[in-house]
Amino acid sequence: MSGTGEHADYYAARAAEYDASVGYGSPRVEAHLEPLKTRLRGMVAGRDTLEIACGTGYWTEVASASARSIVATDLDPTSVALARARVASRDSIRCQLADAYSLEGVTGHFDAAFSMFWWSHIPKSRLPSFLRTLHGKLQSGATVTFVDQLPYAWSGKRRFDGEGNLIEERMVSGGARFEIIKNFPTESDLVDALAGSAQRLVYAVCPDKRWWMITYQT
Ligand SMILES: C[S@@+](CC[C@H](N)C(=O)[O-])C[C@H]1O[C@@H](n2cnc3c(N)ncnc32)[C@H](O)[C@@H]1O
Known part of the structure; x- marks a missing residue:
């Protein structure tokens, strides 16, 4: 089985062990993440920011230094809940449940957005x-940042599904196995996906070739 569910x-299943893993x-x-942190803080500096798929709030806390x-x-x-606990002392941060595909219940006037991994x-x-x-949730001209991994070596099972998504088999402690989508878009895949809705696109690869970052204005 594969898919968003x-x-x-x-x-x-992995939330409690995510940070350590x-x-x-x-x-x-x-040390590897330091250049990304600096760039992310620059992208959200002084902005009202929407974060998608915040996980345990690691990047929320990073961004909070400048947003x-x-x-x-x-x-x-x-x-x-873990993200909320991590940033509990910051009045300017709200952590809430929302499905990235609907963003139902998400309100605010956002002039920036980001999503990590x-x-x-x-x-x-x-x-x-x-x-x-x-x-649709952002002001016109908002700054958007996405970061994700470049291809890495994988010794576990991989396959492609019918629409060309790469599927990886993952295991959590306790032994439960999951099949999850793990795509590695190229720069041109990203540019194509954003054509017509993004301006001033900038694609960058981190010095150690682990991550790509794309930034643009809506
Ligand atoms: C690879 S983790 C990244 C977490 C965090 N951004 C980070 O880099 O530490 C992916 C996250 O996507 C979340 N997620 C999965 N499906 C989602 C959906 N439909 N809407 C919003 N978040 C989702 C998971 O709960 C998980 O926290």
Whole structure:
């Protein structure tokens, strides 16, 4: 089985172990992430910001150093609770449950948006409506930032589904297995997906070739 349902279930099962499993807080990973943190803070500086798929709030906290306000959203209640606890002392940050594909219940006047490590999980067929929904929540001329991983070596099972999404088998501690979408869009895939709805696109690859970042104005 593949699809967004299983993806959401996988992250719900993984929420409590997520930070440790990706290395947040470890000196080596923190050193790799430093250039991304600097860029993200620059993109949201002084802005009222909408975050999609915030997970445990790691990037919410990073962005909070420069953003004017943040509404951080995720579908998974455990992740939202962890994010809320992480930024509890910041009055200008609200963490709320919201499905990225509907953004129902998300209100505010946003002149920036960002999402970290989420694009790769969006089924190709849902990208256009996801982007329309997101852009519909933003002011004209808002600054948008997406960051995700470049292709990496994988020793587990992988396959493609019928619409060309790469599916990876993932396991959480306890042994439960999930199949999740993990796409690796090229720069031209990103530019094509954003054609007609984005201006001043800038694509960058981090120095260690682990992540890409795309920024643009609506
Ligand atoms: C790879 S994690 C990234 C979390 C966080 N942005 C980070 O980089 O630490 C993907 C996140 O997407 C969330 N998610 C899955 N399906 C979603 C949906 N339909 N709407 C919003 N969030 C969703 C998961 O709960 C998970 O927190």
